[in-house]
Amino acid sequence: MMDMIITPFTKYGLVMAFLIVGVVMYISGLVSKLTNKRIAGSAIAIIIGLILAYIGGVVSGTGKGGIANIPLFSGISVMGGSMLRDYCIISTAFGARMSEIKKAGAAGIISLFVGVISAYIVGVIIAIMFGYSDAASAATIGAGAVTFIVGPVTGAAVGASSEVVALSIAAGVVKSILVMILTPFVAKPVGLNNPKSAMVYGGLMGTTSGTAAGLAATDARLVPYGAMTATFYTGLGCLLCPSVLFLITKAILG
């Protein structure tokens, strides 16, 4: 009997993910109405998603994959995987205006460099404070503060221990999740209400998943602008961290 209930969910994973996410969106809409729409439905849906990911990680005993680790929800990993995510991000560019992108050109490029380097420095300083003072470990944790992809890429390149690599991934995941949650609340004070500042924001934050969700919860029309710069961030991080930034760190730490 139990099997019969579960089988459609595993057999038609992606389609059942539409069902599950549809329910989550519907509930989020109701909760949003309760707050007089002061908190956007999409922001609530994203927080529910994170709670589900936590529950899934605890129940299955391994955090990786979040709720998708439970067979009942396996389709979620297809729907939320990088293929459909990137496809949807690209589609949001339909309707974005070239003139807006040109306007942000210089600021967008500067924000990428400032974003990668500042996150790296913060990560390195915190790593040293916690006693990871050899160049390879500090650089790997610094790279993790850039994004959770740059961390392990750098760790592999500079020969960091697997414990340090795991920490760097954790730092990156914390950053990405914070960006998802905080963006709608911080949007007003930092002036995140136009395509140009959205591009700067994408360049500074970098985490594609974080900016994608953060902007979706703030104003969905800003998504294409923020996402566009964010997709260059990880590449730039992978370029700078294991090379120039690592060498500078090594020269300083000896």
Place this chain on the structure above:
Amino acid sequence: MVIYGLLLLSGCMYVGVLIGDILGKLTGVNSNVGGVGIAMLILILLSDYLLERDMLSGKAQAGIQFWSMMYIPVVVAMTASQNVVSALSGGPMAILAGVIAVAVAFAFIPMISKIGEPGEPLPELEKKEA
């Protein structure tokens, strides 16, 4: 036909990701460099060209718009498959590194946004259902 919209979208994705991979190879980075961003630029340029010449039917546009409206649900599915447990169990160091990196980045937004022409806020709009 709806599929023509998807043809355009998928074609942009293919070319963008391919260029991103080539850039990654050329720069010696073992990762894709900006593939999705490049695909977005190609889509903007191509759709501008096609729309101006009336070569993109309403149905083809609907094919692209469907995916951009699916964006938020897909993002929700993505958040549900994040490794939240590891983020919380990474201990104080990982959490502190993440928190301060985000705080510093937010502080830079107003500063860098001042560079070049000022951006204009998007017009207010009624709560749009996605």
